[in-house]
Amino acid sequence: MIRRLASTDGVLRLxxxxxxxxxxxxxxxxxxxxxxxxxxxxxxxxxxxxWAREGILLHALGVTLLEMLGGYAAAVLLGLVTxxxxxxxxxxxEVINPYMTTLNALPRLMLAPILITWFGLGLESKVIYVxxxxxxxxxxxxxxxxxxxxxxxxxxxxVMGATGLALLIHVYAPASxxxxxxxxxxxxxxxFAAAIVAEYIGSTxxxxxxxxxxxxxxxxxxxxxxxxxxxxxAVAIDLGVRVAQRALTPWSPT
Amino acid sequence: MSSPAVVLQTIQVWxxxxxxxxxxxxxxxxxxxxxxxxxxxxxxxxxxFVGVRRVARVLNPLMSVLNSVPAVIxxxxxxxxxxxxxxxxxxxxxLLVYFAIFFSVYQGLSDVDRGLVDSIRVQGASPRDVVTNxxxxxxxxxxxxxxxxxxxxxFLGAVVGEYLGATIGMGYLIAQxxxxxxxxETLAGMVVVAAIVLACDATFTRLGRRFDAWRLF
Numbered sequence: 001m002i003r004r005l006a007s008t009d010g011v012l013r014l015x016x017x018x019x020x021x022x023x024x025x026x027x028x029x030x031x032x033x034x035x036x037x038x039x040x041x042x043x044x045x046x047x048x049x050x051w052a053r054e055g056i057l058l059h060a061l062g063v064t065l066l067e068m069l070g071g072y073a074a075a076v077l078l079g080l081v082t083x084x085x086x087x088x089x090x091x092x093x094e095v096i097n098p099y100m101t102t103l104n105a106l107p108r109l110m111l112a113p114i115l116i117t118w119f120g121l122g123l124e125s126k127v128i129y130v131x132x133x134x135x136x137x138x139x140x141x142x143x144x145x146x147x148x149x150x151x152x153x154x155x156x157x158x159v160m161g162a163t164g165l166a167l168l169i170h171v172y173a174p175a176s177x178x179x180x181x182x183x184x185x186x187x188x189x190x191x192f193a194a195a196i197v198a199e200y201i202g203s204t205x206x207x208x209x210x211x212x213x214x215x216x217x218x219x220x221x222x223x224x225x226x227x228x229x230x231x232x233x234a235v236a237i238d239l240g241v242r243v244a245q246r247a248l249t250p251w252s253p254t
Numbered sequence: 255m256s257s258p259a260v261v262l263q264t265i266q267v268w269x270x271x272x273x274x275x276x277x278x279x280x281x282x283x284x285x286x287x288x289x290x291x292x293x294x295x296x297x298x299x300x301x302x303f304v305g306v307r308r309v310a311r312v313l314n315p316l317m318s319v320l321n322s323v324p325a326v327i328x329x330x331x332x333x334x335x336x337x338x339x340x341x342x343x344x345x346x347x348x349l350l351v352y353f354a355i356f357f358s359v360y361q362g363l364s365d366v367d368r369g370l371v372d373s374i375r376v377q378g379a380s381p382r383d384v385v386t387n388x389x390x391x392x393x394x395x396x397x398x399x400x401x402x403x404x405x406x407x408x409f410l411g412a413v414v415g416e417y418l419g420a421t422i423g424m425g426y427l428i429a430q431x432x433x434x435x436x437x438x439e440t441l442a443g444m445v446v447v448a449a450i451v452l453a454c455d456a457t458f459t460r461l462g463r464r465f466d467a468w469r470l471f
Contacts (some may be wrong), residue, residue: 012312037335087422105455107410109326110425113417113432114440193324200330200418202432209326215418217328223334231323236321 039220047225056210057229063206064233067123068195071130072188076138078131079187080180083142084168093143104136109190109197116202126198126206133194134187141183145176178249185241192234207233256438264442278446281412281424284340288347289408293401295348296355305322305365318346321357325349326414333419343420351404358403362396363389395462402458409451 021041027033028040035043051057086093112129117123129174157171199208207230214222268274303310328349332342370388378385416425424443431439 009312013316016312016316075453103451105406106451107406107413109410109445110413110417110428110447113428114437114444117432117435117437117440134342190324193326194325196324196413197329201429206312211330212418215334218334220334227328227331230327233329235319238319 039224043221044224044228047221048229051210051225059252060205060207060210061233063123063196064199064208067126067198067206068130068149068191070123071127071135071194072191074127075131075134075187075191076184079135079138079142079183083139083170084146087143087146087172097143100139101135104140108133108136109194112198112201116198121202121204126195126203129198130191130194134191137187137190138180138183141179141186142176144183145179146172148179149175169240178251181245181249185238185245188237188241189234192237196230256441257338259462260370260438261441261445265437265446268442274446277423277427280340280422281409281416281447282342283403284412284415285347285408287340287344288349288411289351289404291344292348292351292408293404296352296400297359297397299352299356299357300363303360311347315459317356321353325353329411329414332415336420338419343412343415343423343425346415347408350411350427352452354404354407355397355400358400359393362393362408365396366392398458398462402455402462405458406451409447409454413447 024038025041028035028038039235048057050058087094111132115132116125118129153171153175154167157167162170195206196208196211199206200212203209203212207226211223211226211230214220214226265274296404326346326426329342329346336342336345366389369394371384374384374388376395412423413425413428417429420426420429424447428440428447430466431437431441431443
């Protein structure tokens with residue numbers, strides 16, 4: 001019974017997606033809306049295949065992933081280090097945290113133009129931009145995680161002679177890994193968005209560049225094909241991270 | 255590289271020569287229109303999801319897949335199909351706001367204590383009473399939290415939309431500064447937008463505290 005219900009839901013879900021694609025193709029083919037502006041699913045699929053054949057797709061994918069993962073890795077490392085050290089330095093974090101909260105409330109994705117002005121059109125500006133966008137998310141995740149640690153556990157470990165690194169590895173890390181993992185998951189979506197937005201604003205290669213190239217030359221098929229790849233990648237990354245998170249923190253409900 | 259003094263000077267010049275008076279209103283209008291449209295649709299969708307279980311079951315996985323796609327990356331799509339005017343920016347802002355509000359409100363509504371609903375039903379409450387006396391108070395805090403998140407998204411949508419193609423607005427000023435290599439203009443524009451976002455954020459935080467006071471369950 002349950003399985004049957006699940007499968008009808010699954011079918012309905014596919015129908016919703018299918019209907020959207022069908023409507024898109026139909027209004028394009030029948031010229032209800034000028035296909036110049038909306039392209040069509042068939043044309044978009046053709047464009048993606050063409051890019052894949054010419055090697056354009058793989059190159060763009062490589063560039064974007066490099067920007068994203070480079071910035072993400074740096075930001076996570078920085079967030080872990082600063083978050084963990086500030087958790088042990090209450091005076092410092094008392095002074096700094098109001099500023100951190102303010103910076104965290106800002107939509108930092110809008111900073112792309114200044115970072116590109118400062119660091120140029122290449123890889124460097126994108127990696128730095130990703131770090132700026134993502135760092136605060138990880139930092140607050142780590143900090144929240146560290147504050148969740150039970151004082152009793154720390155005291156028990158201290159009584160048994162744990163200090164410094166041992167305390168960090170055996171008490172703080174296990175207690176905060178859930179928070180850290182969930183902030184890292186939020187962060188990877190932002191890292192991806194940042195890499196793409198930076199490529200929109202100023203770049204010479206990458207998936208975002210393909211899209212913005214299409215926009216500037218008024219080639220909707222380029223824009224849609226680029227976005228389909230970008231969206232598929234975003235979904236795949238989220239799925240991958242979700243699986244990884246479950247493996248890392250099997251006790252958490254998500 | 256510019257400097258704080260130069261940036262402030264640039265803002266002063268903009269105030270004096272009317273640049274700010276010309277470029278700020280379009281951005282604010284786009285952001286707030288997007289904010290209102292996105293919030294209303296987000297709350298409405300959440301209500302439908304809670305009211306009609308079947309819709310929630312079928313569409314929930316699709317919503318979370320859609321949510322895993324950062325909506326800002328869709329900006330070129332709207333610029334391409336709607337041109338350089340205000341429309342694509344409003345749609346961008348509304349879309350970002352929509353997802354933030356939907357998930358926040360839906361989460362809030364799903365967390366409503368079933369026991370409270372059941373007990374006032376037993377005492378003869380109508381569905382309307384349930385909504386006004388249990389659902390709305392319970393969800394208010396989530397809505398305020400969502401709105402706080404959403405106002406930043408609304409301005410982000412408007413500004414990024416303007417980066418990618420506009421003839422007026424703060425995002426246009428910022429992008430122009432980047433194109434002509436005038437870092438002080440890019441920075442000045444960002445400072446103005448950031449100040450507005452932070453002011454809105456502070457207002458919502460205050461509002462949230464007020465709701466916190468009578469949050470007993």
